[in-house]
Amino acid sequence: MAATSLGGVNGGLAWVGLLARLVTGGVWIVAGALKITQPDASIAAVRAYQLLPSSLAETVGVALPGLELVIGLALVLGVLTRGAAVLSSLLFVAFIVGIASVWARGIEIDCGCFGGGGSDPGAASSYPWEIARDVALLAASILVVYVGRTRLALDSVLFRPRTARTTQGEGD
């Protein structure tokens, strides 16, 4: 695999990538951690979207917080960065679709993004802002997928070639 150069233009991107990782990852960690100890609220929040059959809503409600937490940790630490960013992007797409769909169907619910959830009168006015936030985080996730190698990522330690190539004068 060709190592992406960390100098020049890409160097700048690598720092932006770090920022995107920290922001997105931080949001995931908070979102996941707040819900892990509140499974019933989490299940109710998933159910309130009225998109998934009941048993699946329960599975998603229980598993999603843990998944969010792991994606967040992976992004913040920079472990398997690209894969974590791909998952992060997919989840944001799912959330955007979910919120857009309740908005379109005229269902007013708390998005349950950071705990809570369920019916919430007057919630429709916050849908545009929630979608905008998720779009911004989706963009940050896609940026991380694109940049791949970001600054201060644990990946660069884990996947550093162990034996120095004698033929190459320059290390990294």
Added chain:
Amino acid sequence: MSKANERAQRAAEERAAQARRESRRRILTIGGVVLAMIVIVGGAVLVSVLNKKEVTVSDAGSSDFGVTIGKKDAPHTVVIYEDFICPFCGELESRTRDDLTKLAEDGKVLVEYRPFDLLSGRVGDYPIRAASAFSVVLEKSGPEVAKKFHDLLYENQPAEDSGDSVTNDDLVALAVEAGATESDVADAIKNVSNKDWVTKATQEATANNVQGTPTILLDGKVFDDGRTVDDLAKNLVDALE
């Protein structure tokens, strides 16, 4: 074979072996990280499952805070926890009332409606006023009138953000329409006299881990089989027929 050739071959073998070691290490690292992730997700799911509260409620017909239709010896029991202002409860009511009434009359199910206050913290005091009025009617005019009043409350349900649009006078009028004698219930409804009853009903629901409305229990187990309230209503009726 010349020495130079031998050397070149050894070097090539060495490089290939190194590449194999590299890729092996890479796969092991990825595997290790993925394993750690799975452990964390698994741990989180375990924490969630351990924190999950099972709804455990008393049998239909046994609560002090509900109104029952049907026969005690019916093969099925249904308990419905509801808040008078909750829109999904209203929807469930309108989708199930006729069928449940019929099934109860036919002796197929015993249904207990247990109103409590879930939403007053978010929408104002309508849930308390309505549930208090319900208990006044139940106390003074008996279960049949109370059930009728309960139905009328849902038919005249205010939106969540306009609970005040149904005043205490309106509640009295609905109680009278349901069959209550005005002089029996008017003062108590207007003064929200049975707030205590509502508090206790709410405590009972909370103690039973009822965390949302409508919460439906079919034969003692939470019944949530349905993507939408309409599905839920249809599946409930199907399960009883």
